[in-house]
Amino acid sequence: MHKLLKDNPGEKMLLLGNEAIARGALEAGVAFATTYPGTPSSEIAENFFRIAQETDLYFEYSTNEKVALEVAAASAVSGLRTMCSMKHVGVNVAADALMTLAYVGVKGGLVLVSADDPFMFSSQNEQDNRYYGKLSGLPILEPSSVEEAKDMVKHAFDLSEELQEPVIFRTTTRINHSSGVVSLGPIRERITQGTFTKDPFSYVTVPAVSRNLHKKLLTNYEKARVLANKSHYNLIEGDGVWGIICNGVSYNYVKDAIADLKLTGKVKVLRTGFSHPLPDELIKGFVKDCEKILIVEEGEPYLEEGVKALAQEVGYTGSIRGKSADLFSRLYEFDPATVRKNVAQYFGAQTQAKQSVETADLPEIPARPPNLCAGCPHRATFYAVRAVLGDEAIYPTDIGCYTLGLLPPLSMADFVICMGSSVSSAAGFAKATGRKVVAFIGDSTFFHGGIPGLVNAVHNNHDITLIVVDNGTTAMTGHQPHPGVDMARLGYPHTRIPIEDVVKGLGVKHVVTVNPLKSKKLMETVKEAVDFKGVSVIISQEICPLYARTIEKKPKRAFYVNQEKCKNHRDCINKLGCPAFYLEEERVCIDEDACIGCALCAQICPENAILPLRK
Amino acid sequence: MEATKLIIVAVGGQGNLLASKVLGEAAIKLGVPVRMSEIHGMAQRGGVVESAVLFGDVHSTIISNGEADALLGFEPSETLRAMNKANRNTTVITNLHPLPPFTVAIGKGKYPDLDSSFKLVKEKCRRLIAFDGVKLAQDAGTVMSLNMVMLGALAQTKSVPISVEAIKDTIRFNTKKNFVDINIKAFDLGYEAAAKMN
Numbered sequence: 001m002h003k004l005l006k007d008n009p010g011e012k013m014l015l016l017g018n019e020a021i022a023r024g025a026l027e028a029g030v031a032f033a034t035t036y037p038g039t040p041s042s043e044i045a046e047n048f049f050r051i052a053q054e055t056d057l058y059f060e061y062s063t064n065e066k067v068a069l070e071v072a073a074a075s076a077v078s079g080l081r082t083m084c085s086m087k088h089v090g091v092n093v094a095a096d097a098l099m100t101l102a103y104v105g106v107k108g109g110l111v112l113v114s115a116d117d118p119f120m121f122s123s124q125n126e127q128d129n130r131y132y133g134k135l136s137g138l139p140i141l142e143p144s145s146v147e148e149a150k151d152m153v154k155h156a157f158d159l160s161e162e163l164q165e166p167v168i169f170r171t172t173t174r175i176n177h178s179s180g181v182v183s184l185g186p187i188r189e190r191i192t193q194g195t196f197t198k199d200p201f202s203y204v205t206v207p208a209v210s211r212n213l214h215k216k217l218l219t220n221y222e223k224a225r226v227l228a229n230k231s232h233y234n235l236i237e238g239d240g241v242w243g244i245i246c247n248g249v250s251y252n253y254v255k256d257a258i259a260d261l262k263l264t265g266k267v268k269v270l271r272t273g274f275s276h277p278l279p280d281e282l283i284k285g286f287v288k289d290c291e292k293i294l295i296v297e298e299g300e301p302y303l304e305e306g307v308k309a310l311a312q313e314v315g316y317t318g319s320i321r322g323k324s325a326d327l328f329s330r331l332y333e334f335d336p337a338t339v340r341k342n343v344a345q346y347f348g349a350q351t352q353a354k355q356s357v358e359t360a361d362l363p364e365i366p367a368r369p370p371n372l373c374a375g376c377p378h379r380a381t382f383y384a385v386r387a388v389l390g391d392e393a394i395y396p397t398d399i400g401c402y403t404l405g406l407l408p409p410l411s412m413a414d415f416v417i418c419m420g421s422s423v424s425s426a427a428g429f430a431k432a433t434g435r436k437v438v439a440f441i442g443d444s445t446f447f448h449g450g451i452p453g454l455v456n457a458v459h460n461n462h463d464i465t466l467i468v469v470d471n472g473t474t475a476m477t478g479h480q481p482h483p484g485v486d487m488a489r490l491g492y493p494h495t496r497i498p499i500e501d502v503v504k505g506l507g508v509k510h511v512v513t514v515n516p517l518k519s520k521k522l523m524e525t526v527k528e529a530v531d532f533k534g535v536s537v538i539i540s541q542e543i544c545p546l547y548a549r550t551i552e553k554k555p556k557r558a559f560y561v562n563q564e565k566c567k568n569h570r571d572c573i574n575k576l577g578c579p580a581f582y583l584e585e586e587r588v589c590i591d592e593d594a595c596i597g598c599a600l601c602a603q604i605c606p607e608n609a610i611l612p613l614r615k
Numbered sequence: 616m617e618a619t620k621l622i623i624v625a626v627g628g629q630g631n632l633l634a635s636k637v638l639g640e641a642a643i644k645l646g647v648p649v650r651m652s653e654i655h656g657m658a659q660r661g662g663v664v665e666s667a668v669l670f671g672d673v674h675s676t677i678i679s680n681g682e683a684d685a686l687l688g689f690e691p692s693e694t695l696r697a698m699n700k701a702n703r704n705t706t707v708i709t710n711l712h713p714l715p716p717f718t719v720a721i722g723k724g725k726y727p728d729l730d731s732s733f734k735l736v737k738e739k740c741r742r743l744i745a746f747d748g749v750k751l752a753q754d755a756g757t758v759m760s761l762n763m764v765m766l767g768a769l770a771q772t773k774s775v776p777i778s779v780e781a782i783k784d785t786i787r788f789n790t791k792k793n794f795v796d797i798n799i800k801a802f803d804l805g806y807e808a809a810a811k812m813n
Binding site: 012014121145146173174177178179180181249251252253255256259335336337338353354355356357358359361362363364365366367368369370371373408409573574577579581582583 | 626636639640643648649650651652653654661662663672673674675676677678679680681682692693695696698699700701702703704705715716717718719720721723724725726727728732735736739740
């Protein structure tokens with residue numbers, strides 16, 4: 001039995017934040033869950049994927065976040081408790097659905113998890129999705145700890161049903177990827193059979209209907225505001241003439257700072273957990289009693305703007321500070337020492353921070369950036385394209401492991417903004433510059449956001465080459481399936497949609513599928529494709545070696561460098577940058593535990609000095 | 616209960632997430648408050664994996680520079696990289712077997728000289744325990760047990776409020792059956808190595 005299904009109320013378990021969120025949903029009786037994977041949200045869905053194998057929970061990896069939310073919307077409108085999880089930028093993809101779903105509302109609780117990523121540990125931006133509350137008019141709940149996350153998710157389902165609209169559950173990486181001791185509650189029985197009552201004047205958002213629905217949303221907003229003021233997730237702690245208003249993980253740093261700085265009895269704290277609509281009456285009352293106020297929030301000044309506006313309404317003349325050059329930054333994540341220092345500075349408390357040891361005399365440590373794995377087929381694709389076109393072409397890329405092609409020696413990434421942008425921006429670059437453009441997109445990303453851009457390129461007669469680096473899985477986020485994956489061999493009943501069929505069906509006239517580990521063949525294919533006038537597509541197909549290992553494909557023989565033949569040209573190491581290589585006494589060697597026998601280096605060695613190990 | 620802050624640094628694949636999980640589970644058994652966080656976004660792609668384990672009365676789940684009570688490093692250059700987390704009262708425990716980053720092989724950086732570097736570390740901190748943990752892991756049965764070797768050394772220093780027996784019980788209970796004996800042996804070898812360095 002999956003550990004999150006344990007029906008043992010009261011048991012204490014060490015759970016990852018994302019496990020706690022999944023458990024909270026199960027305790028709330030979630031019956032339907034959808035997602036598109038993205039760090040730091042992915043483990044929520046991974047748990048649902050496994051739990052769905054042994055229960056009647058319905059779970060799917062949807063094609064993208066917009067699709068995930070639309071599927072979820074119908075489930076919730078049919079009365080089922082539904083969770084839809086994604087990373088923060090995924091909400092941008094789903095935003096079109098979200099804005100009008102806010103008008104339409106739901107019957108069964110719908111919780112949209114937005115996993116924000118301050119500091120961009122693995123994201124392209126660090127947008128603060130609390131503003132989606134303002135934009136959509138929907139309630140936002142945000143926990144401060146793993147323990148709280150589980151219970152708050154449960155509450156989010158109740159709140160969603162009370163207001164008959166989706167609730168945004170906003171986390172940050174330090175919730176998703178922290179672990180804490182969670183006390184299990186009872187698991188509510190799932191209701192898995194939905195019902196839909198036709199009611200087009202509530203559900204079909206033509207202008208005449210939407211004019212009414214917007215009114216309804218505002219009425220709901222008012223209800224939510226009243227609830228936010230009463231919510232036990234908006235809590236005031238401590239006593240004192242000074243005030244701190246905070247949210248999320250900042251609350252933990254504030255609590256530790258108050259204890260460390262011995263400010264107990266001098267500062268009271270308002271923590272917002274139900275942070276949209278803002279608990280306005282609560283804030284006004286809190287503000288009035290404080291001589292001065294500090295706002296501690298990562299990201300944008302969401303609370304600060306709200307608190308300042310509310311303070312004006314009550315004629316508050318004290319100081320309210322948050323984001324500024326001498327206090328908190330809008331950049332990156334906070335840490336306990338920064339918060340302690342700023343709290344001490346603002347309230348004039350003494351601080352005795354522990355000093356880091358002197359590190360200036362220690363040697364500089366070489367960087368350890370993430371790298372394409374040993375034997376990664378993306379490396380073979382990038383190598384071949386660079387060999388043919390060098391820096392002559394522009395290389396828009398996309399979001400996935402292959403974005404790591406950015407790093408030298410491959411240096412094969414010139415532009416990326418979001419999922420699917422490779423192919424559409426390629427068209428723009430080709431037209432605007434007249435240069436050759438070769439775009440790269442992964443297989444999962446192709447289905448997620450690449451298809452409309454490809455349709456556009458065909459329809460508008462753009463002259464581009466698109467290379468789909470197809471490694472048979474969503475590798476970056478931990479090997480989730482996608483529509484192009486053959487799930488039947490893993491025993492799942494999904495229908496596979498071959499990328500080549502899609503591309504041909506869209507009217508692309510030049511389509512070739514090739515194995516990138518056959519380097520010469522791939523180079524010829526690239527030459528033909530870029531010479532083709534119009535849209536050409538190469539599907540560069542070879543399974544992700546990490547994924548291959550999990551489905552127990554037999555590894556190939558590792559290779560070694562024959563030191564008698566090797567003349568130390570080092571093309572292998574300098575052009576491929578495969579991490580299986582290392583230098584020993586200035587000679588290139590191959591780590592046979594790391595090498596997976598892809599044989600790419602053996603094909604490019606001018607001395608044919610790289611050979612398979614004998615068994 | 617006073618807070619104790621442990622930072623563990625490793626390279627993807629060295630098993631530090633399991634090591635912190637063992638400490639966390641052991642803490643639950645002992646009724647010691649525990650919180651942890653990890654950054655492992657691209658761990659499978661050869662990057663650095665860092666986890667923080669905080670025991671006692673503390674709400675944060677991350678550790679600021681200079682605030683680690685103990686620094687446990689599974690790879691020596693990563694231990695050195697994380698030295699900004701240490702203060703002069705920190706106990707530093709490190710494996711000395713290097714796993715050079717790929718940047719060294721392509722000439723974009725030089726792997727540090729470990730002897731002279733750790734001589735400096737020894738003078739900066741309360742205590743340094745440095746030994747070849749990979750060798751001990753191999754002696755225990757597999758290089759994969761490096762994480763247990765390092766846990767053994769950590770337990771010997773008593774720098775976290777978790778007893779040897781609680782950790783061993785958790786290893787017996789939480790690691791794969793076939794590996795329990797190897798893991799316990801690895802733990803003991805790490806413990807002895809640290810004891811010898813007194």
